[in-house]
Amino acid sequence: MxxxxxxxxxxxxxxxxxxxxxxxxxxxxxxxxxxxxxxxxxxxxxxxxxxxxxxxxxxxxxxxxxxxxxxxxxxxxxxxxxxxxxxxxxxxxxxxxxxxxxxxxxxxxxxxxxxxxxxxxxxxAGGGQILYPLVGDDWRRDAARVEAVKAALASSNGHALPSIELGGFAVLAGTEDGIRHLLGALPQVKLGSNTYPFRLMQHGAYHTPLVxxxxxxxxxxxxxxxxxxxxxxxxxxxxxxxxxxxxxxxxxxxxxxxxxxxxxxxxxxxxxxxxxxxxxxxxxxxxxxNTLGGICGQILCAEGWRGMQSKADFEREQAGARSLVRSLRR
Structure with a gap:
């Protein structure tokens, strides 16, 4: 057990x-x-x-x-x-x-x-959320992406706000004006096959004073x-x-x-x-x-859990006899 x-x-x-x-x-x-x-x-x-x-x-x-x-x-x-x-x-x-x-x-x-x-x-209902990566493809923190998020929030005139700390991602929320600002202010980046920032469908400005x-x-x-x-x-x-x-x-x-x-x-x-x-x-x-699989891997790497520092380290641990993360419906 x-x-x-x-x-x-x-x-x-x-x-x-x-x-x-x-x-x-x-x-x-x-x-x-x-x-x-x-x-x-x-x-x-x-x-x-x-x-x-x-x-x-x-x-x-x-x-x-x-x-x-x-x-x-x-x-x-x-x-x-x-x-x-x-x-x-x-x-x-x-x-x-x-x-x-x-x-x-x-x-x-x-x-x-x-x-x-x-x-x-x-x-x-009102406003929304967007998703933006703070790490690179190796899951190591990318200082330029972190600074881009800080700058986009600071220049939003209060219309955009932090919403969720999600492993190697930032979830940002805001009014409709705030979401438009974030989508324009944040530089387009790729993580894996996905391009960011992108808006989360039918999500409101959760975890902010706007709700x-x-x-x-x-x-x-x-x-x-x-x-x-x-x-x-x-x-x-x-x-x-x-x-x-x-x-x-x-x-x-x-x-x-x-x-x-x-x-x-x-x-x-x-x-x-x-x-x-x-x-x-x-x-x-x-x-x-399996939306939290990679996110948990990013958190484990940031913690240095079992000495992990990168995506490759996590994948190696997962392939071993003592996997760290088990998704029940992957």
Whole structure:
């Protein structure tokens, strides 16, 4: 039995390859469909069994968030039955999933948190997010790219802001004017086969003060959720731990519905704390896709974990007998 840490993905992980993966008749799938019906929304089973993938339908925040949440819940449960989970973290929306995976929320309340936040984000839509690499193809920090991000933010007149620290990437957010500014101010660069900067589809200005109305509404709409101390240690987007033996539940609620919504989210720091405080044998990535695989590799290299310094070092470790990162749906 391994000591694992589970890292839950954010909203950008769902693709057409995820269709038809929900196990028909599973109690969690049945219950999620019942809860969706209460909201007057298509069931997750209907979305999962669609003949073809639709960006408009499947990537709508109120749909994709719950599809990712449910797949991640199912994967995490299976991983925790097989190995000892010592810590759980998540990227952005993945924090909400982590709460349910770790037992700080029941299945129903975890569902409601994700569904209500997605609906609130649709209701208060505006602005967006872009992705930009801070490393080169070898995953070593590129000082010129770091400085380009700083300069683009500084020249945005407050319309663009940092959003997520994501391994070797910066996620930046802003108003529509801010996004246009970033797309024009940041020099085009390539990482692998992708060209950056690029805008994340149907993403708002998450983790910035621009979404304060979402936080305000969430405090009222989600006041009845029953938070509790987790069964497994949770690490949030500040690197703060909530443990089974020392959790201030009021602070957990406050962070989830206020700070997590309006302040930058540091996924890099959360993984760093997981590594340094819990030293897991393996980082397990549940849920759709493999969006966090390379990002976790970049964080491990930045940490010098097992002496790794570059992408080649990480790939060599992954090919060995003691792989560090396991994506459950790669």
């Amino acid at each position: 391994k000591r694992i840490a589970i890292l839950c993905p954010g909203r950008g992980s769902y693709t057409e390859k995820t269709l038809r993966t929900l196990p028909a008749g599973h109690p969690w799938v049945v219950r999620a469909d019942e809860l969706r019906a209460e909201y007057g929304l298509p069931t997750l089973s209907e979305l999962d069994r669609a003949e073809r993938f639709s960006q408009v339908l499947h990537l709508r925040p109120a749909n994709v968030s719950l599809l990712i949440w449910l797949v991640t819940m199912l994967d995490s449960h299976a991983a925790m039955e097989q190995d000892e989970c010592v810590a759980i973290a998540g990227n952005s929306m993945g924090w909400y999933t982590a709460l349910a995976v770790g037992g700080a929320l029941s299945f129903d309340d975890g569902f409601r948190l994700v569904q209500e936040m997605a609906l609130l984000q649709e209701r208060h 304060q109305p979402v936080s305000d509404a969430a405090l009222e709409t989600l006041a009845r959720l029953e938070f509790r101390a987790p069964r497994v240690t949770l690490v949030d987007g500040r690197g703060v731990r909530f443990t089974p033996w020392a959790t201030d539940v009021a602070e957990l609620v406050r962070y989830t519905l206020t700070t997590q919504v309006t302040d930058p989210y540091d996924f890099t720091k959360s993984v760093r704390v997981v590594l340094r405080e819990h030293a897991p044998d393996e980082l397990v990535l549940p849920g759709p896709g």
